Amino acid sequence: MDLVIRPDDLTGEAILALLRYHLDEMHRHSPADSVHALPPERLRHPDVSFYSAWYGETLAGCGALREVEPGHGEIKTMRVAPATLRKGVGRAILRHLLEEARSRGFSRVSLETGSTAPFHPAHALYRAHAFVECAPFADYVLDDFSICMTLEL
Template structure:
C-alpha cells in the first residue's frame, strides 16, 4: 500500500525521480521535444503527487490544468524499484480523481513511439485512455501519440 501526498518537489527523492524522468526523456525522444522541467512543475496550474512506501518514493505524476477546462497528465514516472507493484496506477488514479473533482471535461497526455513507450501506451489504455488528435499547442508528428480520457 502506498501513501500518496501532494508533492511540493522540495524533497531530494522527489527531485531525483524527476531528474531520472527527464534523463529518460532526453534519451528516448527526438531533438526538440518538449517536456516539463522542475521549475515548470512548480507553477500554479500544476499539481504534483507522489506515492511513497515508508520513506521511499515509488512514483510521481502531475496534473496540469489547461485554459480550455481540460487537464494534462505530466511527468509520470515510477522508480525502477517499484515497477509492476502498482505505484504508477496509484498516482494515475489520484490524478483522475483530482481531475474529476475539479470538473475537468477531459484528461489528455502526449507520449512517444518506439519500444520505450510501449509499456506506457498499454498502461494508459488499460485505464480507458484512447488515441486521438493533438491538443493544446502540440503538433502531430511521426513520433508522438495523444491519448484522451473523457471525464464527462
C-alpha cells in the first residue's frame, strides 16, 4: 500500500492522539524549558501548514512547515507513529515538506531538535538530506540541549 501525505485540519482522533504522544515524548526526553513542540491549537495557525501521512486508514506520521520569515521555513512536529517506524515514513514526510518549501519560494529551511540519544535518529535523517548544524534562528537560544540545523534550498 502506498503512503499518502495530505493536508490535515488537526481534528481527527488519530492525529490528535499522535500529537499527544509527540508532546509526551518531547517532555519525557527534554528539559522543560527546551520543549518547543507546538500543541494542536498552535499548529492550526495560518503560518503553519500541517500534513499527515497515511497507509490506507492507518496514520503513519505527521509533519509541519512554518514560515519563520519571508523565504525561511521551519520544520515542526516531525513524528512517525510507533507502528510505522523504519518504513521510510519520516523520509517521505521530510521530502514532502522540502518540496512544499521550494514551491513557496523558500530559500532556506531550518529546525530545532534535541541533542541527546533519543533524537539521534532524527539527526541522521536530517543529515542524510544535507541539513547542517547552524546558529539558533527565530526565537531559539543556544543552550546545552537544543541544536539547530538548516538547509539552503
